[in-house]
Amino acid sequence: MGYLTLFFIALGLAMDAFAVSMSNGICYKNAGFKEAFITALTFGTFQALMPLAGYFAGRTVSDAIAFLDHWIALGMLSFIGISMIAGAIREMRNPDIVQCKAYCSVKDLMVQGVATSIDALAVGVSFAVIDTNIFAAVGLIGIVTFVCCVIGVLLGKGFGFLIKEKAEIFGGCILIIIGLKIFIEHTSAM
DSSP: OOHHHHHHHHHHHHHHHHHHHHHHHHHBTTOSHHHHHHHHHHHHHHHHHHHHHHHHHHHTTTTTTGGGHHHHHHHHHHHHHHHHHHHHHHHHHSOOOOOOBSSOOHHHHHHHHHHHHHHHHHHHHHHHHTTOOHHHHHHHHHHHHHHHHHHHHHHHHHHGGGTHHHHHHHHHHHHHHHHHHHHHHHHHOO
């Protein structure tokens, strides 16, 4: 898998964290650069560790399911992408009443970090079955997520309520397209 494809996977995965970071920028009165850095570090770390865990779990079974690798990658990435799109549409149809707090607690941030990176766990399994350089992948995922989250908090502080759901839809579409790309590459090579 090329670095451009890994970059787009990282960008797709980062969109959930970007959207939540933007929400934090909107919801927390004291959101500034310090909060943006802490949020980005938390989300970037979770987004990097989850695919690593998924990769090592997937490596244990990858040889047994190698003939299905392109189907697994297509299925997992499409499922994650469709889930992201559906969640964004659900939020657009049922906007919650936002109550502003002064800051995001450590507990809230950890829960958000785990929640936004569950999809990265599944992508890590996909990386194992298609034999991706996991360390390059998790490094890129962590960095892209970090940058997106810093931008997300700061944009949210300014005008994030305008683009939050659109970012999730964009990320979901990227993951579906990458799943299709992997499927087409693997089936055409057979």
